[in-house]
Amino acid sequence: MLYVDDLSTFTNGIVRIFVRRQIPSPDNCYYDIDFDPTRTDVLADFPHLGLSKKFLYVSANRNDGPNPEDWLGAGMRRFNLDQLAACRVASGRAINFTxxxxxxxxxxxxxxxxxxxxxxxxxxxxxxxxxxxxxxxxxxxxxxxxxxxxxxxxxxxxxxxxxxxxxxxxxxxxxxxxxxxxxxxxxxxxxxxxxxxxxxxxxxxxxxxxxxxxxxxxxxxxxxxxxxxxxxxxxxxxxxxxxxxxxxxxxxxxxxxxxxxxxxxxxxxxxxxxxxxxxxxxxxxxxxxxxxxxxxxxxxxxxxxxxxxxxxxxxxxxxxxxxxxxxxxxxxxxxxxxxxxxx
Structure with a gap:
């Protein structure tokens, strides 16, 4: 899910990943992913997920919140699947591509x-x-x-x-x-x-x-x-x-x-x-x-x-x-x- 700070200004946003071990049971936990935790004005847009054997991959387009036409890069993050499934702190790596x-x-x-x-x-x-x-x-x-x-x-x-x-x-x-x-x-x-x-x-x-x-x-x-x-x-x-x-x-x-x-x-x-x-x-x-x-x-x-x-x-x-x-x-x-x- 993509969350933004304000539906009229769209200046900052995060991606929330929900973990559900059984369907249709409720979510077991969730993770908030900030594609730039050093700033409060980066809008993550167009999020997508991908899977490998070991990792969940999360991508998002990164834009400057106050100036949405200014592109800050394409963000790609990955998280350890076993840790996600166990609702523990998930290790991984974040990379920004320009x-x-x-x-x-x-x-x-x-x-x-x-x-x-x-x-x-x-x-x-x-x-x-x-x-x-x-x-x-x-x-x-x-x-x-x-x-x-x-x-x-x-x-x-x-x-x-x-x-x-x-x-x-x-x-x-x-x-x-x-x-x-x-x-x-x-x-x-x-x-x-x-x-x-x-x-x-x-x-x-x-x-x-x-x-x-x-x-x-x-x-x-x-x-x-x-x-x-x-x-x-x-x-x-x-x-x-x-x-x-x-x-x-x-x-x-x-x-x-x-x-x-x-x-x-x-x-x-x-x-x-x-x-x-x-x-x-x-x-x-x-x-x-x-x-x-x-x-x-x-x-x-x-x-x-x-x-x-x-x-x-x-x-x-x-x-x-x-x-x-x-x-x-x-x-x-x-x-x-x-x-x-x-x-």
Whole structure:
């Protein structure tokens, strides 16, 4: 949970982590995380969690509270999982990442075992991939050249109200929608991009890196693309199952020039049947007729491994049905996968 000091000024904030050993029992304890305890005017924003075998990773974008446009860095902290579960003082480490090229967002990767990976788009032709092994206090990073990506304010108008659901950060290099997935043999990164000469509609671009013996030994394998001919694609969320496949939930709808279908959530899988670089199959999960009228959609889509069936995924998504009010949110929780359903 993200807590702020004042709902009108937003000048200081913390992230609170709740520990619950059994569901639906009450919380056993909680931890307050201050991303700069030396100051009372740092706003932690856009918090996310990630897990490795030994640690809970917590990320937050750090802004100057009185001057929110002033970026102070991307914070990443990790805490000992056993100590958290026991509600004891949790040891860990805090690191703040800055970037000479301007603000970037970091989110812990999914599918981590012994090495946590996270990433940002360094330039339109280059990714930076970070690695943080469980047995090390040091974070490494590598730069990888890729085909040029196009960023900008995407035009994704549609629905009955012909509104644009993609705001100026939906396909921005800052990276609020960058996702990282770690499989047995690869690190996979995804980012929504604007339309370009090859793809008329805004779309999602990825990069797959083969993992070597060292955490920083990564080699580019392919650059998959998720694109539709008549509608936008964006705001990806990704999870990894026990087979090492990636489950994705994305926003699909609207189109350049307007009068596209209303945006909704679609789910799909990147596995041996849909490897990339294209030809991905997605299924929409929520009926929608309207686009949001505030140009915000899908900030916190989630995809996770299904707890009882490790080959399947759990995902959340929504569309707006019959209007744009909170009462019109058509929210869905879905379980999806390939092959026989677990008993």
């Amino acid at each position: 970037n000479p090229g301007g603000q970037r967002i970091l989110v812990p990767g999914s599918g981590t075992q012994n090495v946590m990976y996270f990433s940002w788009v360094n330039t339109p032709t280059q990714w930076r991939v970070f690695s943080w092994p469980d047995d090390s206090t040091r974070v490494g990073s590598t730069l990888h050249d890729v085909a040029a990506m196009t960023f900008g304010d995407a035009d994704c108008r549609g629905g009955v109200n012909n509104a644009d659901w993609a705001d100026e950060i939906a396909a921005n290099i800052v990276g609020f929608n960058v996702q990282t997935a770690i499989t047995r043999n690869s690190v996979n990164v995804w980012v929504p991009t604007n339309s370009d000469a090859k793809y008329r509609q805004p779309h999602i671009v990825g990069a797959e890196f083969r993992r070597g013996k060292h955490p920083n030994d990564l080699g580019l394998v392919q650059q998959p693309v998720i694109a539709f001919s008549g509608q936008c694609a964006g705001v990806p969320a990704v999870g990894v199952n026990d087979s090492g496949d990636q489950g994705l939930a994305i926003g699909v709808g609207g189109r350049v020039g307007g009068r596209g279908p209303a945006v909704t959530t679609a789910v799909g899988i990147k596995d041996k049947y849909n490897q990339g670089p294209g030809r991905f199959v997605f299924r929409k999960i929520a009926q929608a007729t309207y686009n949001p009228d505030d140009a915000r959609y899908g900030d916190y889509f989630t995809v996770n491994r299904n707890s009882s069936c490790g080959r399947f995924f759990d995902a959340t998504g929504y569309g707006l049905l019959g209007g744009t009010a909170p009462s019109n949110v058509n929210a869905r929780y879905v379980e999806f996968g390939r092959g026989p359903v677990c008993s």
